[in-house]
Amino acid sequence: MLSVAEQCSNLGFGVGLRTVHYTDFMESCPEVDWLEALTENYLGTGGRPRQVLRQLSMRYPIVLHGVSLSIGGSSPIDRHYLKLLKVLADEVQARWISDHLCWTGYAHHNLHDLLPMPFTEASLAHVKNRVDEVQNYLGRAILLENPSSYASFVFDGISEAQFLREIVLSTGCGILLDVNNVYVSSVNHGLDAKVYIDTLPAEAVGQFHLAGHSQREGYLLDSHIGPVPEPVWDLFRYTLARVGSRASLLEWDEEIPSLEVLLEENEKAKTLAALPSPAIQIHPELHL
């Protein structure tokens, strides 16, 4: 099985491939280090999106990022989905494959949302088994992303970061560390975002996500709208110092701007990553 280290080279700074930018990419080959494609938009379709992705895979490194694996779900892993995913990954020579630490529905009904995991010993064992199953099928380690969350369960026994850490150590999967999601969830649940970052095994982080969010009444919504807010850049600085530089990707899904604006925002991430990292101390209360 291909490990995280074998797959996740530091590709530089990529952007999420969105339909509105297809023509830009196809016609003018803009300078972007790599592209992340939303897996489900290219599975089971023979139309333009698949054709575009196939052509772009000859010019840019492609990473597949999914939302429907439901690694934390109670229904059996969808083998048909895995089969299609494997075919697509081979077709576009995906550098790696990622999805979310979440569940998406119950009894084969898909709510198409990244629902919060109940964090218990039983669910931990359940997810570990499913990650093993997926990785064995795909023949490669996958990356799991920390989702933004708006609710947690009264019986949760461990933190999300500890849960993710345990899965990584047991299965050899990697982490897609979404810095915006860490920030959003920490605000929504009143937690310390830096403790979250410190808890994760840095060497397992294969990729970063950066994005914007929206203020709602009493909580932050992971809307992927607008430029990356300053507190997220701050946390990204901290993450770079703690984890080191990794392939980084900017997500912008609401009111998507021109590719030019998107690439300007990406330049900020490049600039930060190029700066020397300040020395930091791991949170003194953290016992790993």
Place this chain on the structure above:
Amino acid sequence: MNFEEAQKWMHAAIVAEEAPGEADEVLKSTNGVCAHRRLGVYRDMYRVRMSESLQMDYGLLQSVVGEEEFESLCWRYLKDFPSTSYTLNDLGRNFADFLEIQADLPPYVGEIARLEYAIVRSFDAFDPTPADWVELSALPLETLCQKSLRPLPSFVGERFNYNLNSLYDAYVDETLSPGIVPQEQVCNLLFFRENFQVRRLSVEDLSWKLYQGLRESRDFGEALDPVLALAKTPDEQQKLLASFQEWVGRSLLYSA
């Protein structure tokens, strides 16, 4: 409550018409936000996501029935046909069938949904390599008739009892009048993909029968003969063959 029961509860709580009262027994109220509000974030997002997904594929239907009625139809539909797929592209798979059996709806409502789903099907279809026009046109008629030619999966045909072609034209041109009711008139439409755009062809009955024949028959001859027999004048025969030539010329058929 174990984690599976928790997921079952939360799933039901998200899709339920009314939010359940016991949210605070399952979800934490923290950081000044109560459990009900936290559950509400997921309930709201579910509704927005499903509506937006159907709106994207059924824009004409929404324009004809109005936003409020469309929203109501979506929820009636989703109760019976929640998503069971990894992709939202499939969400409308049963929408037309569902609408066509609702006694309180005029029949054109289901037909409009069927038209819009034909566009989705055409756009997303995986196609084999089309039959080569030069190769086919060089064949003697007898040999051609023995060839098994089929419409590509992206070459989709639907027959309607209302004139939905002009209705769709008006929708595309943004000239659709509010409260419009489509005119009752049989309308045969063929949808096909060209440069990754879905296009429409309105065809007469004989061409429609030939299209159907190609879908169902063993070979081209079996599809053509009964339709040719229905063509009463040389002009009708000519039109029929012109349709076939157009389909081959546009690379819409493949050798099965």
